[in-house]
Amino acid sequence: MKVFAHGCLINFDRSAREMTPSDLDRLLQGFIGEHSRTWLGTIDLDKSELRLYGDLQSVRIDEGENRCEFVFLPAEGEREERRIVHPADHLAISHEAVFDIEDPRRDRVTVRVVYITVSEPGALEETTYFLADPDACSDILSCVAEFWSLVHEVGRDVDFRVTGCMANDLSFLRKNRCHE
Numbered sequence: 001m002k003v004f005a006h007g008c009l010i011n012f013d014r015s016a017r018e019m020t021p022s023d024l025d026r027l028l029q030g031f032i033g034e035h036s037r038t039w040l041g042t043i044d045l046d047k048s049e050l051r052l053y054g055d056l057q058s059v060r061i062d063e064g065e066n067r068c069e070f071v072f073l074p075a076e077g078e079r080e081e082r083r084i085v086h087p088a089d090h091l092a093i094s095h096e097a098v099f100d101i102e103d104p105r106r107d108r109v110t111v112r113v114v115y116i117t118v119s120e121p122g123a124l125e126e127t128t129y130f131l132a133d134p135d136a137c138s139d140i141l142s143c144v145a146e147f148w149s150l151v152h153e154v155g156r157d158v159d160f161r162v163t164g165c166m167a168n169d170l171s172f173l174r175k176n177r178c179h180e
Contacts, residue, residue, distance in 0.1 A: 007155030016155035
């Protein structure tokens with residue numbers, strides 16, 4: 001079973017938890033179900049690049065089929081469904097950022113963005129997708145970029161692949177004690 005970290009930042013409170021493809025699928029289905037529309041795009045801090053792909057129609061992560069699939073209607077051009085597919089075992093880390101912000105049109109609002117990062121095992125390049133509610137605030141793409149700059153490192157120092165007794169091996173403490 002594939003296991004990876006899910007970094008979470010809620011109003012500057014950081015946490016990381018274990019995530020599996022099926023857990024991530026449930027989280028994404030819930031996110032999509034909460035909103036009348038969901039935007040899909042990619043973000044890359046190193047390249048200072050944010051790309052909006054369009055309106056997400058569905059997402060499916062199936063570890064058994066080793067498939068992570070996004071179906072969307074492009075924001076520009078022909079409005080014909082497009083698909084992005086990655087092997088589920090390329091899921092590297094996921095993130096969630098939630099902030100209460102002052103919106104000039106609606107006072108204080110809560111904005112939530114989910115990020116999914118995929119990478120081929122051993123590769124240095126990674127692709128990060130974002131899911132956001134375009135109606136959450138007056139400038140959602142600015143929130144996507146700002147939130148990512150704050151959350152992108154959360155959980156990267158945690159390795160949930162190590163489990164059982166070895167995950168909490170404190171034997172090194174006994175070796176360093178003085179027994180005179």
